[in-house]
Amino acid sequence: MSQSPFETRYSPVIILGLLALLVLVAALWVRDRADLVARGDGEGAMETSATVYHWKLVTAWPKNFPGIGQGPETFASLVGEMSNGRLQIHVYGGGEIVPALGVFDAVSQGVVEVGHSGAYYWTGKAPASVFFTSVPFGFTAQEINAWIHYGGGLELWREVYAPYNLIPFAGGNSGVQMAGWFNKEINSLEDLRGLKMRMPGLGGEVLSRAGGTAVTMPASELYTSLQTGVIDATEWVGPYNDLALGFSEVARYYYYPGWHEPGSMLEIIVNKDAYESLPKDLQAIVTTAARAANQDMLDDYTAHNNAALKDLVENYGVQLRKLPDDVLIELHRASDEAIADLVAEDPMARKVYQSFRRFLDDVTEYHDISERAYINARALPYQADKSAD
Numbered sequence: 001m002s003q004s005p006f007e008t009r010y011s012p013v014i015i016l017g018l019l020a021l022l023v024l025v026a027a028l029w030v031r032d033r034a035d036l037v038a039r040g041d042g043e044g045a046m047e048t049s050a051t052v053y054h055w056k057l058v059t060a061w062p063k064n065f066p067g068i069g070q071g072p073e074t075f076a077s078l079v080g081e082m083s084n085g086r087l088q089i090h091v092y093g094g095g096e097i098v099p100a101l102g103v104f105d106a107v108s109q110g111v112v113e114v115g116h117s118g119a120y121y122w123t124g125k126a127p128a129s130v131f132f133t134s135v136p137f138g139f140t141a142q143e144i145n146a147w148i149h150y151g152g153g154l155e156l157w158r159e160v161y162a163p164y165n166l167i168p169f170a171g172g173n174s175g176v177q178m179a180g181w182f183n184k185e186i187n188s189l190e191d192l193r194g195l196k197m198r199m200p201g202l203g204g205e206v207l208s209r210a211g212g213t214a215v216t217m218p219a220s221e222l223y224t225s226l227q228t229g230v231i232d233a234t235e236w237v238g239p240y241n242d243l244a245l246g247f248s249e250v251a252r253y254y255y256y257p258g259w260h261e262p263g264s265m266l267e268i269i270v271n272k273d274a275y276e277s278l279p280k281d282l283q284a285i286v287t288t289a290a291r292a293a294n295q296d297m298l299d300d301y302t303a304h305n306n307a308a309l310k311d312l313v314e315n316y317g318v319q320l321r322k323l324p325d326d327v328l329i330e331l332h333r334a335s336d337e338a339i340a341d342l343v344a345e346d347p348m349a350r351k352v353y354q355s356f357r358r359f360l361d362d363v364t365e366y367h368d369i370s371e372r373a374y375i376n377a378r379a380l381p382y383q384a385d386k387s388a389d
């Protein structure tokens with residue numbers, strides 16, 4: 001049987017058109033069903049999208065490392081729970097997808113959606129970023145949190161990172177760090193001369209000005225570098241972390257206080273396009289989870305550092321030493337000079353520094369008569385049992 005020219009030319013088009021219509025109707029039905037499921041059956045239940053987002057988070061730390069490495073895990077699991085699984089974040093340790101110090105570029109370029117690291121690793125890209133981790137003789141944890149969230153710090157940080165398509169959040173804090181691990185005693189500034197030490201950020205710059213050589217390397221390389229003499233000394237974080245890295249096996253003296261990092265804030269950086277593709281409620285969840293993870297890390301360190309230090313001293317034979325006051329005074333002088341030089345060369349760093357300096361002066365004045373006065377008061381000795389007299 002022969003077909004008419006009309007049938008020959010148009011019937012496949014009509015069949016395809018009908019098929020397309022069928023697919024469209026089916027897709028609309030599936031979407032309506034999904035909306036019903038997502039809406040739930042309770043009266044007045046919030047209307048939500050059924051879209052599930054999968055994000056990758058890269059870190060600068062070994063996976064599940066105490067404190068610093070727990071921060072991104074806390075953030076990811078809070079986001080997952082609060083969003084009821086609508087935003088799922090998979091955490092990768094340093095080197096798993098990108099190198100530990102490749103976090104900034106990976107998130108900036110959209111290779112992954114989110115990263116957890118420290119802003120002071122990126123001073124080569126944006127000198128002002130150092131103020132958003134820690135500068136020598138700068139803020140404590142309590143103070144930087146106040147500056148970031150109530151003193152204009154966060155707005156400045158977002159301005160610094162905007163050219164890189166990144167939105168930063170405070171992502172944890174180590175509290176006051178330790179001054180580091182040495183194989184010789186530091187009795188004067190002379191003892192720092194010629195010393196090759198791992199120390200990032202402005203602390204490293206200050207060490208160089210004091211006659212030492214500062215190098216930056218990730219945590220995973222520190223033990224071997226110290227053991228083989230590639231470096232003479234290292235700082236890392238504090239007892240909770242340093243115990244886990246085994247530095248007590250390759251260095252003898254453990255110095256305090258961490259003048260170079262008095263309250264290092266970590267960062268959660270989110271790719272701007274990825275963040276803006278989220279519905280408003282998921283954006284709020286990311287913001288809230290970051291704020292919670294930021295505080296949680298400080299609590300973790302505060303709770304665990306002391307026991308780790310006791311362990312290091314009592315069971316690992318570590319010699320605890322305080323840096324002499326005259327060394328600290330000279331390091332403070334060199335720090336202020338290094339900061340002055342940094343801000344003289346970079347307008348954005350100067351702008352951030354002005355805000356930082358004003359806040360530091362004000363908070364120092366108040367903390368002199370509050371935090372410091374109280375800690376001193378608590379340490380005043382009293383006679384144990386007067387009634388026994």
Ligand code: CA
Nearest residue numbers: 235236237261
């Ligand atoms: Ca450190």
